[in-house]
Amino acid sequence: MSERKQFRAIKGTRDILPPDSGLWNWFEKTARDTFESYNFREIRLPIFEETSLFARSVGGETDIVSKEMYTFEDRAFGLEKPKRIGDVGDFITKVREAANSGQIPNDPSNRAEIETVEQLWRRFVSNDFELGSEEAGGLSPADQIHLMSRSAGDVRLGADISLRPEATASTMRAYIEHGMHALPGNVKLYYMGPMFRRERPQKGRYRQFYQIGAEVLGQSDAPAIDAEVIEMLMVFFQRVGLTRTTLYINSIGDKNCRPAYVELLRTELQKVKEQLGADSQRRIDTNPLRVLDSKIPNEQEIIAKLPRIADHLCDACKENYAGLKRELALRGIAYEENWRLVRGLDYYTRTTFEVIAEGLGSQNAVCGGGRYDGLVELLGGQPTKGIGFAIGSDRSILSIQESGNVPALPGLDVFVAWMGMDTYPTAVKIARTLREAGFDVELPGEEMKFKKLLNLADRLGARYALIIGSDEVASGTFTLKRLADADQKKLNESDLLETLTNERRGTRA
C-alpha cells in the first residue's frame, strides 16, 4: 500500500471546532446586538479586492502592504496562455480585446508585453526559418518559440488582486461605489470576517485571523462621534466579559500640524540614530512615527526623551482632542493617554486608540482604531470624515477563555431514548415537536440497548433523556429523566413541553 498523505491546516490558519465555535458565535452575536443598538448596520464585503486599493489606502510603505499580503493574478474568463504555437495568433487577438474592454490590466507594462508577443509572432510567421536570418533577429525557430512563449507568459491575464488584510479599505470602496454619501445622517457600518496577513504565526498571531470592525462616515468630525464609537466598543467588551482591559487614546494631529511634528521627530531621531536598532533606523526615513511604537528594551529610554505630539498639535486638533476627553468623561469611560500610540496604517488622523487585554503576553492588542478623515477622498470619493476600529476576535476570545470568564452556553437539551421499533414513529414525531419549540434534540437513528442509550445521552452532555418504551406509547406518555440527579417524571406531551419550557426559563434567564 502506498503511504497516504496526512493533510493538515496550513500554518497560521486553524479550525475552530465545537464547543469553541459556540463561543465564537456568541461573541459575534453579542457584537451584532451591541452595534445594532447603536444604530450600526452590517456591510458584507468581498474577501478579495484589487491590490492597488490596499496599496493606496493602507499605504505602500506599511509592512502590511509591502510584505504581508496574499497577492495573486486573477484570470479573466475564457483567457489562457497559448499551449501550442498555433494558438498564439488567437491569443493575441483575445488579449488585445480584453485589454481594450478593461477585463485585463491595460497599463503600459501589460500593453508592452502584448506588443512584444505580437512582434515576435509577426516575425515568426513572416520569415522563412532561415537560420540566423536578418528577419529572425539571428534566432533559430526554436529560440523564437521559446521567447514567444516566455513573453506570452508575462502577459497578465487578469487583475492583480489580494486577500484583504483589513476591511476599512473595502468599506470605503463600497461607500464610494454605492454613493452612500447621499444617505441621511452619518453612515454607520459594521463588518466581521476573516483577514489575511503573511506574518510569523505565533500565539495570538495568525495568517488567517478574524476581525469585527465598525466605521462612521459623514461630514462631521465632532468628538462626540469618536466618543460614541469608543463607548460602543467598551460596552461590547464588557458584555462579553473582557473586562481586564486598558483603553489607550492619543491624537496624532492632522495634515496641518503632523508634517512639522514628523520632521521634528526625524531631526531628533537623526541625532540618536547610532543608538537605535536597524528597524528603527530604517523608519527614520520611511515613517518616523513608527519608531515610537518600538518594543525594543534598549530603545525605550531614548524614545522617552523624544518630542511629544501633544505639544505640537495645531489649535483645531488640540480643541478636538480636549473635546474627545470631555466626551469620554461624560460617558464614564476610563482611558489612559499614550503619546506613543501611533497606528500602523498611513491613513489615520487625530484620534487614535487601542485596547489591550491582560493575559495575552506580547500579542495583547485586542482592538485598534482611529480617525481617517482623508481616506475616502484619497480613494476618489467626496471629502468625507471617518472613524472606526477593528477588534481582533481571535485574541479577544483567547483572553476571555484565559480569564475563565466563559459563559455557560446552551448545549444539548434532550436525548430521545427510544426502545423497540414500535416506539420509533412516536420518537420521530416528538423530536420534531421539541425542535420546533426551540430545544436542541438528539434522536438516535438506530435501535440501541437501554444502557447504551443512557450512556450516550450522558456523554453527549444532554440535560434530559426522554425515554420512550412500549408502555409509554401505549399510555400516550413520556418518561423525562433529568440526567444530573436522575429525577424522573411521567408526562403527557403538553406537560412535557411545559416542564421543559419552565426549566429553560430557569437556566437561561
Ligand code: ATP
Ligand atoms: P499588532 O501590533 O498586534 O500587529 P496591528 O496594529 O497590526 O496589531 P490592526 O491592523 O490595527 O493590528 O488590527 C486590529 C486588531 O486585529 C489587532 O489589535 C489585533 O487584535 C488583530 N490582529 C492584527 N493582526 C493579527 C494577526 N495576524 N492575528 C490575529 N489577530 C490580529
Ligand code: MG
Ligand atoms: Mg500587525
